[in-house]
Amino acid sequence: MKKIxxxxxxxxxxxSLIAIKYFLVPGASFNLISIIFxxxxxxxxxxxxxxxxxxxxTLLFINIKWxxxxxxxxxxxxxxxxxxxxxxIDTVTFEQYRFHINQSVLSLVLSGQVVDFSxxxxxxxxxxxxxxxxxxxxxxxxxxxxxxxxxxxxKGLKYPFxxxxxxxxxxxxxxxxxxxxxxxxxxxxxxxxxxxxxxxxKKIMGIFDKDGLQKNIRTKVNFESNVKYPKQPLTISKxxxxxxxxxxxxxxxxxxxxxxxxTPNTYEFVKQHNGIIFDNHYSTGNATRTGIxxxxxxxxxxxxxxxxNNSIPSLFVTTLQKENxxxxxxxxxxxxxxxxxxTAFVTIENLRINSEGKSSAERDKxxxxxxxxxxxxxxxxxxxxxxxxxxxxxxxxxxxxxxxxYQPVSDINYLSLNNNTDPTPIFNRYKMSVYSVDYLLKQVxxxxxxxxxxxNTLIIITGDHSQEMNDNRMGFWGHNGNYTDAQTKxxxxxxxxxxxxxKQLADNAxxxxxxxxxxxxxxxxxxxxxVSNDTHDYSTGYDLIQPINDRHWLLMSNYSTYAVKTPTNxxxxxxxxxxxxxDEHNKLVSETPNYQYIHQALNNMKYFYEH
Numbered sequence: 170m171k172k173i174x175x176x177x178x179x180x181x182x183x184x185s186l187i188a189i190k191y192f193l194v195p196g197a198s199f200n201l202i203s204i205i206f207x208x209x210x211x212x213x214x215x216x217x218x219x220x221x222x223x224x225x226x227t228l229l230f231i232n233i234k235w236x237x238x239x240x241x242x243x244x245x246x247x248x249x250x251x252x253x254x255x256x257x258i259d260t261v262t263f264e265q266y267r268f269h270i271n272q273s274v275l276s277l278v279l280s281g282q283v284v285d286f287s288x289x290x291x292x293x294x295x296x297x298x299x300x301x302x303x304x305x306x307x308x309x310x311x312x313x314x315x316x317x318x319x320x321x322x323x324k325g326l327k328y329p330f331x332x333x334x335x336x337x338x339x340x341x342x343x344x345x346x347x348x349x350x351x352x353x354x355x356x357x358x359x360x361x362x363x364x365x366x367x368x369x370x371k372k373i374m375g376i377f378d379k380d381g382l383q384k385n386i387r388t389k390v391n392f393e394s395n396v397k398y399p400k401q402p403l404t405i406s407k408x409x410x411x412x413x414x415x416x417x418x419x420x421x422x423x424x425x426x427x428x429x430x431x432t433p434n435t436y437e438f439v440k441q442h443n444g445i446i447f448d449n450h451y452s453t454g455n456a457t458r459t460g461i462x463x464x465x466x467x468x469x470x471x472x473x474x475x476x477x478n479n480s481i482p483s484l485f486v487t488t489l490q491k492e493n494x495x496x497x498x499x500x501x502x503x504x505x506x507x508x509x510x511x512t513a514f515v516t517i518e519n520l521r522i523n524s525e526g527k528s529s530a531e532r533d534k535x536x537x538x539x540x541x542x543x544x545x546x547x548x549x550x551x552x553x554x555x556x557x558x559x560x561x562x563x564x565x566x567x568x569x570x571x572x573x574x575y576q577p578v579s580d581i582n583y584l585s586l587n588n589n590t591d592p593t594p595i596f597n598r599y600k601m602s603v604y605s606v607d608y609l610l611k612q613v614x615x616x617x618x619x620x621x622x623x624x625n626t627l628i629i630i631t632g633d634h635s636q637e638m639n640d641n642r643m644g645f646w647g648h649n650g651n652y653t654d655a656q657t658k659x660x661x662x663x664x665x666x667x668x669x670x671x672k673q674l675a676d677n678a679x680x681x682x683x684x685x686x687x688x689x690x691x692x693x694x695x696x697x698x699x700v701s702n703d704t705h706d707y708s709t710g711y712d713l714i715q716p717i718n719d720r721h722w723l724l725m726s727n728y729s730t731y732a733v734k735t736p737t738n739x740x741x742x743x744x745x746x747x748x749x750x751x752d753e754h755n756k757l758v759s760e761t762p763n764y765q766y767i768h769q770a771l772n773n774m775k776y777f778y779e780h
Contacts, residue, residue, distance in 0.1 A: 171326070173245075175312050177216075177223045178329045180249050180305075184215040187253060190260035191361045195588045195643035196756060203354040206343055209336040210358060214365050216333045222252065238313065246305035253301055259363055261584055264644050269363040290582045297584075341368040349374040353747065360743050396475050398468075398777045399484060399707040405491060406699040411552035412665075413626040414489075414693065417613070418464070418556070419606055420457060420502070420563035421648060422632025424450075426603045427660035434611040435630065435662075442623065442664050444630075445671070447678045450661035451734070452634045453686040456649045456727040458507040460633035460686065461558075465513040467690030467708030470726040471774045476512055483513040484707050485690045488698050490516060495553040499540045500524065501532040501560035529564035530605060537609045541616055553622075557613065559606045562636060565598045567605035575600045588644035595646075596638045627666070627697060629689060632659035641754045651755045652725050652732040652739050663713070670696060673714045682717040683736070685710060687724075709773045722766040724773055733762075733770045740767055 188211050192199065199207065226245060259270050344367035347355035359365050427446075429436045439446065453463025459470025465483040466472070475481075489496055496517060503523040504510050514520050524539065526532035540557055547553055561567060565581050578601060579594035617623050637645045640655035648656045661684065666674050677684070687710030694700040694707070696714050704712055709724075711717050723734045729744035739751045740762045750762045 172309075172312055172316060173223050173227060174326060176245065176249070176309060177219050179308060179312075180219050180253070181212055181215040181329075183253060184219070184256055185211045187256050187260060188215070188362070190257075191263055194264050197361075198757065199358075200354050203358055206340060206347075206355050206358055207361075209340040209343075210362060210365065210367070213333060213336045213340055214362055218252070219249075222248065242306055242309040242313070245309055246302050250298075250301040250305040253305075254298055256363075257297070258584075261586075263361070264587065289580055290584055293582065293584050345369055345374065349378075356747055357749075360747070396472075396479060396481060396777055398472075398476075398481060399702070400777070401702060401706045403484065403488065403707065404701045405488060406701055408492060408699040410625075411492060411494070412697045413553045413622055414494075414697065415553075415555040415617075415626060415628050416464070416557065417610065417628065417630045418461070418558045419603065419632045420558065420560045421634060421636040422562055422603065422659055423599075423635045424448075424632075424654070424658040424660050426600055427662075431600055431603055432607040434607050434614060438610075438614045439630070439662050439664060443671070444628075444662045444664040445666065445674045445678050447661040447663070447684050449681045450631070450659060450684045451657050451686070451723050451725065452632065452659050453724070454726050455634050455652060455656040457563075457633045458728065459726045461507070461509060462513070463686035464631070464633070464689060465509075467687050467694075467704075467710045468777065469687070469709065469724045469731075469774055471724075471731050472777060473512070473726075475778075477508060480511050480515050482516045483690075485694060485698075486513060487516055488694060488700060489554050492698060493551050495547045495551050497521075497540060497543050497547075497553070497555045499536050499543075499556060500558040501526075501529060501536050502558075502563075504558075529560040529566040529602075530568050533559050533561050533606060533609055534568065537612055541612060544616060544620070558633075559609070561602040561606050562599060562632075565595070565602050567598075567601040568608065571601070571605055571608060573601065574604055583646075586646045588639065588642065590639065590646075592638040599636065599638070623665070626664075627693070628662075628664040630660065630662040630664070631686070635659055641756075643755055645755075649727050652734055652741060653753060653755050657725055657734070666714075670714050673716070677713055677717050680717075683720045683723060684713065684717070685723050687711070688713050709776055722763075722770065724770045731770075731774070733767050735763070735766065738762065 192207060226248060229244070255270075262270055344355060344359070346352075348367075348369045349371060359367065426432065427435065438444070452460040454460045454470045458473060462468075462470045462473050462476075465485055466476070467485070486496070498504065498514055498517060498521055500521070501524050504514065504520065505522055510520055510522065521539075524532040524536040526535050536557065536559065540555065544553070544555065575597035577594045578598045581595060581598070617626065617628075634648050635654070635656050635658055636648055637650065637653070637655035639646055641651070641653055643651075645651055645656070650656060663674055663678075687708065689710070691704035691708040691710045692713040695704055695712055700707075704710070711720060721735060725732050725734055730741060732739050732741040734740075737753055738758070738760075739753065739755065740748060741751065742748050748762075748767075750758055750760065752758050
């Protein structure tokens with residue numbers, strides 16, 4: 170037992186040293202009290218984890234006499250080494266996205282077609298794994314040798330244990346006090362340490378301070394309420410001249426890469442057909458789940474879990490079905506990860522789950538080919554809705570036959586990305602991926618023109634979220650990490666509006682009003698799908714074919730957080746319900762947020778729940 174005890178505390182020390190990386194992310198700021206708290210909380214959390222792991226290992230093979238010591242050491246090195254590697258990978262994830270590895274992230278990665286690693290990343294991971302296993306094995310051999318020399322007579326083993334017990338008491342009592350008084354420098358530490366659940370108790374604190382009040386605004390919505398969506402049953406009028414609709418969506422499309430150079434085919438097509446470009450448009454989130462959810466529902470992505478649990482379809486989709494539309498869903502990556510097959514598209518029979526191909530570029534190419542075949546064979550007596558969801562920008566991939574327009578280009582090594590990484594070769598690779606999708610879209614535009622359907626077709630071109638290249642110099646890469654423009658602002662082009670509709674859309678675009686993915690469904694339902702209800706019956710978005718004069722904020726979300734975003738500030742509520750007020754570059758500010766905006770956003774988050 171002394172061997173496993175020494176090995177346990179050695180790994181607690183190693184894990185704590187690795188975990189320091191959590192608190193070295195750009196923009197992190199801690200005072201003396203929070204630093205002391207971190208020094209107590211980190212080893213406690215590591216000790217609890219390794220105590221459970223040691224107990225499991227003891228049951229598995231440590232006390233089984235017939236298992237050779239050499240085999241025991243190999244088993245321990247693999248198990249404990251794997252835990253250190255997992256902690257390190259989690260620190261890298263946290264540095265780039267500011268969230269920890271969780272079930273949602275793992276399910277997306279393991280589903281395939283979501284994260285593509287370069288060969289350099291794989292080689293680095295192999296070297297890392299082998300090195301850690303070797304270090305753990307050598308450490309075990311040294312402990313065996315030391316115990317043999319000392320003949321199991323080792324003094325001082327009680328001191329680390331006493332330190333852990335005292336740290337557990339002090340850190341939990343300290344956190345309970347800090348949480349009661351909403352002392353942010355300590356409470357915020359919980360967000361940095363994975364699976365950390367310290368003690369909180371209003372009852373205990375109330376014994377000592379009955380009149381004590383928490384400073385935090387109420388930022389939680391009661392998600393246990395029943396969903397009432399829509400507020401009133403939809404009334405759909407007969408439409409004698411239905412309009413074809415097509416959504417062209419690029420995964421991870423940055424707003425600054427829609428231009429004549431990077432997307433020449435799309436740019437020219439928009440120009441030729443009087444497309445209306447909204448330059449101040451935002452997704453409903455910084456992740457695919459909430460971005461696409463807002464696009465098809467016209468409500469905040471915070472409703473995702475309730476709608477997923479109850480398999481509630483998009484009213485936009487069910488209205489298309491009631492109006493007898495041909496519906497073609499063409500996605501490069503799996504439509505089941507996130508689970509749009511159980512939400513927005515749950516009522517569509519024989520749903521096309523994904524495209525064939527070993528890479529995003531190959532799948533995007535097959536997506537285009539499949540859509541062209543489907544579109545040519547469609548029932549022309551019925552209106553048509555198409556959803557084309559391209560993936561290359563998300564994977565930083567592009568077609569092999571394309572000449573490198575942007576150089577230099579480098580592979581993406583996710584383990585080595587940090588605040589000092591030169592973004593130029595990565596951004597060039599990203600721009601090549603956008604250029605590659607645009608190259609494929611030329612076929613789509615050509616088919617729409619040749620089919621003679623453009624005069625009666627609405628085309629929405631946008632992205633599900635944006636993609637950061639460390640724009641804010643805080644070590645963020647990709648998406649799902651913050652709510653700045655670099656991760657939430659996307660291109661938005663509206664083609665096909667006519668008459669007064671076109672005039673009002675253009676007026677809103679020219680005035681550079683704030684627009685959101687929440688606005689697309691109410692605009693289309695009211696003006697093109699003959700839904701006579703007030704838009705507030707089924708959406709919290711704005712009608713883009715009406716003057717927008719009173720919008721001052723947008724609500725965005727991802728898997729575990731949400732934010733109220735204004736043109737100059739971001740009020741983000743993290744996974745534990747703590748609010749942080751930041752400027753447009755994600756840096757904390759000492760100003761007081763506009764709580765009226767936050768209150769309005771909270772009302773939108775609970776608007777479709779029965780109370």
